Structure formats: structure tokens, C-alpha cells
Amino acid sequence: MKVGIIGWRGMVGSVLMQRMRESGDFDGIEASFFSTSAAGEPGPEVGGKREPLLDAFDQEALRAQEVIITCQGGAHTLEVYPKLREAGWDGYWIDAARALRMDSQTVLILDPVNMPVIHRGLRDGVKTFCGPNCTVSLMLLGIDGLLKADLVEWVSAMTYQAASGAGARHMRELISQMGHIHAESARLVEDPATSILDIDRQVIDSMRGDGMPIGELGVPLAGSLIPWIDQAVDGGQTREEWKAIAEGNKILGREARPIPFDGLCVRVGSMRCHAQGLTIKLNRDVPLSELEALVDGANEWAHVIPNEPEATKAGLSPAAVTGKLDIPVGRMRKMHLGPEYLAAYTVGDQLLWGAAEPLRRMLVILREHLGR
Numbered sequence: 001m002k003v004g005i006i007g008w009r010g011m012v013g014s015v016l017m018q019r020m021r022e023s024g025d026f027d028g029i030e031a032s033f034f035s036t037s038a039a040g041e042p043g044p045e046v047g048g049k050r051e052p053l054l055d056a057f058d059q060e061a062l063r064a065q066e067v068i069i070t071c072q073g074g075a076h077t078l079e080v081y082p083k084l085r086e087a088g089w090d091g092y093w094i095d096a097a098r099a100l101r102m103d104s105q106t107v108l109i110l111d112p113v114n115m116p117v118i119h120r121g122l123r124d125g126v127k128t129f130c131g132p133n134c135t136v137s138l139m140l141l142g143i144d145g146l147l148k149a150d151l152v153e154w155v156s157a158m159t160y161q162a163a164s165g166a167g168a169r170h171m172r173e174l175i176s177q178m179g180h181i182h183a184e185s186a187r188l189v190e191d192p193a194t195s196i197l198d199i200d201r202q203v204i205d206s207m208r209g210d211g212m213p214i215g216e217l218g219v220p221l222a223g224s225l226i227p228w229i230d231q232a233v234d235g236g237q238t239r240e241e242w243k244a245i246a247e248g249n250k251i252l253g254r255e256a257r258p259i260p261f262d263g264l265c266v267r268v269g270s271m272r273c274h275a276q277g278l279t280i281k282l283n284r285d286v287p288l289s290e291l292e293a294l295v296d297g298a299n300e301w302a303h304v305i306p307n308e309p310e311a312t313k314a315g316l317s318p319a320a321v322t323g324k325l326d327i328p329v330g331r332m333r334k335m336h337l338g339p340e341y342l343a344a345y346t347v348g349d350q351l352l353w354g355a356a357e358p359l360r361r362m363l364v365i366l367r368e369h370l371g372r
Contacts, residue, residue, distance in 0.1 A: 001028070001029045001030065001066050001067060001367060001370075001372045002029075002030045002032065002064060002065050002066045002067070003029045003030065003031050003032070003065060003066065003067045003068075003069065003363065004031075004032045004033075004034055004054075004061075004062060004064075004065035004067070004068045004069070005017075005031060005032070005033050005034065005068075005069050005070075006033075006034040006035075006036075006056050006068065006069070006070040006071070006072045006076070007070050007071035007072030007073065007076070007096075008033055008044065008071065009035075010071055010072070010073075010168070011164065011167065011168045011351065012071040012096050012351060012355040012356050013071035013072075013356075015351045015352065015355065015356040016069070016071060016096075016355075016356035016359055016360055017044065018356075019352070019356055019357060019360050020360050023360065023364075025360055025363060025364065026046050026047060028367070028372070029363075029367075031046055032051065032054055032061070032064075032065065033051070033053055033054065034053065034054045034055065034056035034058075034061070034062070035053040035054070035055070035056055036056045036057065036072065036076060038053055039052075039053050039054060039055035039056075039058075040052050040053060041053050056072065056076065056080070057079070057080060059080070059083055059084065059087060062080060062084055062089070063084060063087060063089045063091075065091055066091050066092065067091055067092045067093075067094065067363065067366060068091060068092070068093050068094065069094045069095075069359055069360075069363065070093070070094070070095050070096065070097070071096040071097075071355075071356075071359070072097070073097050074097040074098055074099035075099075076097075077095055077097050077099040077100060078099050081093060081095075081099075081100065090127065091127065092127050092128075092129065092366055093127065093128045093129070094109075094129050094130075094131075094359050094362050094363065094366075095128070095129070095130045095131070095359075096130075096131045096355055096356070096359055097130070098130070098133070098243075100128055100130050101130045101132065101133075101247060101250075102246060102247075102250070103128065105126065105127075105128055106126075106128045106129065106130050107121035107126050107128070107129050107130075108129075108130055108131070108132045108247060108250050108251045109129045109130065109131060109132070109358045109359075109361070109362045110131075110132055110137050110140060110141070110251050110358055111358070111361055111362070111365060112141060112144065112298075112299040112300075112301065113140045113141060113144050113147070113251060113252070113299075114251050114252060114253065116253070117251070117252070117253040118362075118365060119369075120253075122365075122366075122369050129362050131355060131358040131359050132243075132247045132248075132250075132251055132358070133240070133243040133244075133247050133354075134165060134274060134350035134351075134353075134354025134355055135157075135159050135161060135165075135240070135243070135244070135265065135274050135276065135350065135354065136243055136244055136247045136248050136251070136261075137251075137350075137353055137354050137358065138274055138276065138327060138346065138347075138348035138350060138353060138354050139155070139157055139244070139248070139261075139276055139278070139346065140248060140251060140252070141299065141301060141302055141327045141348065141353055142276075142278075142295070142302050142327050142329045142344070142346035142348070143155070143278070143280065143295065143329070143344070143346075144295075144298035144299050144302055145293075145294030145295045145296070145297060145298030145299075145302070146280065146282075146291065146294055146295065147252065147259075148294075148298060149294050150283075151282050151283060151284070151286060151291075151294075152259055152280060152281075152282065152283070153259075153260075153281040153282060153283045153340075154259060154260040154261070154262075154280075154281045155244075155259065155260070155261045155262075155263075155278055155279070155280050155281070156262055156263045156278070156279040157244060157261065157262070157263035157276045157277070157278050158263050158264050158266070158276065158277040158278075159240075159263065159264070159265045159266060159274060159275070159276045159277075160266055160268045160270070160274065160275040160276070160277075161229060161240075161265060161266065161267050161268065161274045161275075161350075162267075162268065162270040162271055162272050162273050162274055162318060162350065163217075163221060163267070163269065163270070163271060164271060164272045164350065164351060165229075165267070165274060165350055166216075166217070166229075166267065167216075169216045170216050170217055170221075171271055172216075173213055173214070173215065173216040173217055173221075174217070174221050174222055174269060174271065175271075176213040177207075177212060177213055177214075177217075177220060177221060177222035177223075178222045178269075180206060180211060180212055180213060180222075181203055181206050181207065181222055181223055184202060184203075184205075184206035184211075185199055185202045185203050185206065188202055203223060207220040207222075207223055207224065208220075217267075221267060221268075221269050222269050223269065224269070225266055225267060225268045225269065226266065226267040227264065227266045227267075228265075228267075229241075229265045229266070229267055230265075237262075238265060240265040241262065241263060241264065241265050244261035244262065244263065245258060245259075245260060245261045245262065248261045249261075263276075270318040271318070271322070272318060272322045272323075272349055272350070272351060273317075273318035273321050273322055273347055273348060273349050273350060274347070274348065274350045274354065275317075275318065275345065275346065275347035276345070276346055276347075277331075277343075277344075277345050278342075278343070278344045278345065278346065279335070279337075279341065279342075279343060280341070280342040280343075280344060281340060281341055282340040282341070282342060283340070284340065285339040285340050288332065288333065288334055288342075291332065291342060292304045292332060295329050295332070295344075301325050301326055301327045301353070302327045302328075302329055302346075303326065303327070303328060303329070304328075304329055304330065304332065305328045305329065305330030305331075306330070307330060307331055307332055307333055311330070312330050312331065315328050315330070316328050316330040316331070316345060316347055317347065318347060320347075321347050321348060321349055322349055323349060323352075324349060324352070325349075325352055325353060325357065326348070327346060327347075327348045327353065328346065328347060328348075329344055329345070329346045330344070330345050330346070331343060331344060331345040332344045
């Protein structure tokens with residue numbers, strides 16, 4: 001199978017490459033690597049060989065691929081994808097970007113949750129598959145068992161999203177902000193006689209001062225947070241918040257009878273991993289022990305963290321989850337709002353299940369579907 005890979009050097013693409021190597025996905029495929037800026041230079045080593053990079057805008061080279069996997073971003077997709085289809089290319093397009101997600105001819109891929117939707121799309125001749133929004137993917141994986149049991153009436157998700165969700169430059173700037181704050185306050189911190197109020201005043205002055213690096217984020221994130229992600233849409237939502245109901249129900253194949261997903265999306269000062277505080281309205285009262293069993297048994301990645309201090313601190317944080325496929329779900333309890341209301345908190349590495357992993361798994365599904 002001839003597989004073209006675009007955007008393999010970026011943040012999501014690098015994670016995809018790592019996972020494909022770890023999983024042996026390059027065995028049995030003929031991989032070609034494309035670049036928007038370095039065509040002709042040596043590509044990555046695969047199977048002991050390094051072939052020259054191809055031009056990511058070269059329609060002839062792209063049409064030679066049976067499958068194209070791209071992490072290059074929406075602008076590139078909108079530039080090359082329509083031309084490929086108009087020229088008669090009938091291959092499979094697998095995309096990390098949002099540009100084609102809501103197209104009626106696109107299936108969103110999150111196979112532990114929606115394998116029947118993916119298989120139906122393949123049987124119906126769908127050729128375009130997109131990875132969904134990272135936060136939506138992580139939420140659906142965490143509550144997969146409740147969804148499959150048809151227990152969910154609605155969900156309010158309050159998210160805590162890492163700097164990496166905005167891109168590599170934002171991660172770098174977050175580190176620079178941390179360093180700036182420390183450099184400005186280090187002398188006071190190291191002096192045990194310094195009043196904590198004096199330290200706090202210095203930190204605030206550093207965050208508000210002209211020396212704070214905010215070229216990418218626009219405002220301080222280190223020591224603070226940003227309660228707005230993406231553009232405004234109708235109804236006072238941000239686009240990131242809108243994606244929950246729009247993409248979530250498309251993943252589940254429930255466009256005709258959607259589950260209301262809503263909430264607020266907040267950027268926080270963690271490097272990787274998105275976390276979410278969930279309020280879930282169940283359509284009937286179910287004992288907590290049964291709900292925990294449903295979450296634990298739905299897929300091999302979601303698992304319950306006991307609602308206890310030490311277990312929560314040890315297992316339910318970005319520090320514990322970064323670089324792992326696990327989707328821990330904790331703080332599960334019935335709420336004072338009523339017996340049908342469930343509180344839960346989940347966290348996951350959005351560069352894995354939220355971005356790269358669904359793409360590489362879709363390639364595996366395609367090979368099985370095509371007998372390749």
C-alpha cells in the first residue's frame with residue numbers, strides 16, 4: 001500500500017511517527033514523506049532507507065498515493081484536497097486538521113467509541129476520515145461506557161487545556177514565561193525572611209510588566225489561565241466549546257438525536273494533556289458502583305481512579321498521564337443536584353488519543369478492510 005505522510009515533523013506528526021514506529025505500522029506499506037518547505041532533502045529513515053522528501057503541493061506525486069495521512073494543518077488541506085478530488089483521485093484521505101471534519105462526506109474517527117460508524121462509512125464508500133477535536137475525543141473515551149449503555153441525557157464539560165493544544169510555539173512561550181517569573185523573583189524566594197506578600201507582589205509585577213513574553217499567547221499563562229480558546233461563535237460560545245456538541249454527536253452517529261454537550265473551555269499552564277470536570281445528567285438513577293464498572297469496562301484505556309486523595313493526586317494529573325494512552329476517570333460521585341447527576345473528572349494526553357493515535361489506527365483499519 002502506497003501511503004503518503006504530510007506534516008510528519010510537526011508536533012502531532014512527530015507523535016504519529018513515534019507511535020507508527022512503536023506499533024510496526026511501517027511494515028508492509030510503501031511510505032512516502034512530503035514537505036511544504038524542504039522537498040528534495042532526505043526524509044526520515046524507515047526500514048533502513050531514507051528517500052528524498054516530495055513536494056506536498058505536487059498533485060501528481062500526491063495522486064500516486066493510495067492513502068494520504070496529513071498533520072500539516074487546515075490551510076494545506078484546503079489548498080490541495082479539493083484539487084486532488086477534482087482530478088479524480090479516489091484514494092483515502094486521513095486528516096488531523098478540522099478543515100473537513102463537518103463535511104457530510106467525512107467520517108470522524110475514534111474507533112474505540114465509534115467503530116460501527118467507521119465500518120458503515122467504509123461500506124458506503126467514504127474516502128475521507130478526520131481525527132476529531134482532541135478534547136471531545138478524550139471526553140468520549142472517558143465516558144464511553146455510559147454512552148454505550150445509553151445512560152447520558154446531557155453533559156456539561158469544564159475543560160482545563162494544556163498549552164500544547166495551541167501548538168509548539170505556545171509551549172515554548174509558556175516555558176519562557178515560567179523562566180521570566182522565576183528570574184524576577186528568585187532572589188526573594190531564596191531568602192526565607194522575605195514576606196510571601198512581597199514575593200507575590202513581585203510575581204504579579206513580572207506578569208504584568210513589559211518583559212513578560214506574550215507574543216504567542218497574548219497574555220500571561222504561567223501563574224494564570226485563559227478562559228477563552230478559539231474564535232467566537234453564535235450564542236456566546238467559542239468554537240472550541242461548540243465542537244463538543246457538533247463533533248461529539250457526529251462521532252457517535254447521533255446527528256438526528258443529539259446529546260447536548262456544553263461547557264467552558266479554559267487554557268491552563270500545563271504543557272501536555274487536557275483535563276475535564278464533567279457534570280453528567282443521567283436519564284435514570286444507577287448505582288455508583290455500576291457506573292464505575294461501565295466506565296472501567298468500556299475500552300482498554302479508560303479506567304476508574306478511586307475517589308480518594310492519594311489515588312487522585314497520583315493518577316489523575318497531566319504529570320501522571322503525559323506520554324500514555326491511558327484515560328483515567330476519577331472524582332466520580334453522585335451530586336447534591338439529584339441521584340441522576342454524576343460528577344467525574346478525566347485527563348488524557350491530547351497529542352495521543354486527541355490527535356495522532358486515531359490517525360494511525362485508521363490506517364490499520366483501512367488495511368484490514370482492504371485485505372492489505
